[in-house]
Amino acid sequence: MKFSCSLKLNHIFQRLYRTSGQADGLLVLYARRNRTGMNRVGITVSKKLGHAVVRNRVRRRIREVYRLHEDAFCPGWDIVVVARSRAVDAPFAKLTASFLNLAGRAGILKGEDRQ
């Protein structure tokens, strides 16, 4: 990926959880501008969603959504995506639509940036 890496530091997760996020039935999205010029993306899947196989599948699908639409995002943001329990059985197209809709509301897409 061109300008993205994974978000690894626990205190940055904690900082993002204190901000007000965007949510719908499938996902919750927190975003915050950073100074690196890169996007740092973290995915949170709680143990309540199921066993390790279920959690791995949800995380991989969410990461795939971001990877396929990386060009639509503005660089320079910290992003945390939390999967809710209905995201376990959601089809891939609905997951994509939910992610892009929440990102648009957070104002981190390139189209939103021009306005």
Added chain:
RNA sequence: CAACCGGGUCGGACAGCCGCGGACGCAGGCCGAAAGGCCGCGGAUGAGGAAAGUCCGGGCUCCACAGGGCAGGGAUAACGGGUAACGCCCGCCGAGGGUGACCUCAGGACAAGUGCAACAGAGAGAUUCUGCCGGCUUUUGCCGGUGAUGGUGAAAAGGUGGGGUAAGAGCCCACCCGGCCCAUGGCAACAUGGGUUUUACGCUGUAAACUCUAUCCCGGAGCAACGCCGUGGAGGAACAUGCGGUUUGCCCGACCGUUCCGAGGAGGCGGCUUGAUCCUGCCAGCAAUGGCAGGGCUAGAUAGAUGGCUGUCAAGACAGAACCCGGCUUACAGGCCCGUGUUGCAUA
């Protein structure tokens, strides 16, 4: 042919496009004095039979070295073997179940001692409420014998039959059951056969109750252990035969700290995968397993790599390594293979 029994093994496949991890390779690019780092390209490679639960056994690592004495604790439990070890596995014995192939069993000792056995019942290892019998009394009743009777209970003096007696009782006899002793077979558990006399073998159940016996173990932790590097920020603490600390308890003993220079700490690197290893063949053994020979290297992440989408077939489960092995337990759709396998039906 059908229904089973036991054992083993696989556990989505193929194609296309876009992606991921760590090794390896490259007269490749950038940075750097160098060591090296980052990027790019390439072809290989990349989750399980349970990776799970963390229930046992080890390896490995560290801590202030763990020594002696007295207490104490834990595990296992027919017998023989296998193993690095085990509470695991194999064989075998006994008991129980099944028509059978076979399956299940914490399966030492209550005849060393102690405890418990509620309620009911006369009585729960010790007895006379009713009954029966004998004697006295001659209404009531009293004394003695008796567990054979009734009822109670999970359990009531080893069982059946006969003799015997006032009535009865292993009191006596025959057979059976169990215990003990002897002989034979077996490494052994045990099996089979015999004996059990003189005076006295007949003993309840419970040890997943205390306990006893036998064998083994017991310092503590666990890779978030532990070692190394360490930005920024802050700058402490203490005075000697004392104080604090180290192991299941106590005593003795031993040791450590009480400092000096950088503990602790965000983060990073190592630990991190060649091992009681896997595959094939032969040999020993009923088997678990062991030996020899040849060949192979087969994940190593660190917010955690195997994915996403499409198509065809199938519809197809349980489920994701985190220091590593050997087991156990639990979850699980379907497919395949093996057996001088079992039973039933049909045909010859």
Added chain:
RNA sequence: GGAGAUGUACCCAAGUGGCUGAAGGGUGCGGAUUCGAAAUCCGCUAGGCGCCGCAAGGCGUGCGGGGGUUCAAAUCCCUCCAUCUCCG
């Protein structure tokens, strides 16, 4: 990843092999007190699930689930599940 702890009526909970009652609180209902309530005091029965019954009530099953030992298990043993805590 590792180490532990706890599960009992709607909630808090005692019970560590035995009889009728799963003790006792809170909660519920009724009464006293009050103009009315809260608090307090007194009494009462019910307590979860299933079946039968018009009702009173009765029977069975229930102490997280399953299995075992025992005459008998909330209690002892094994196993699974759930919840919570701690370790950088």
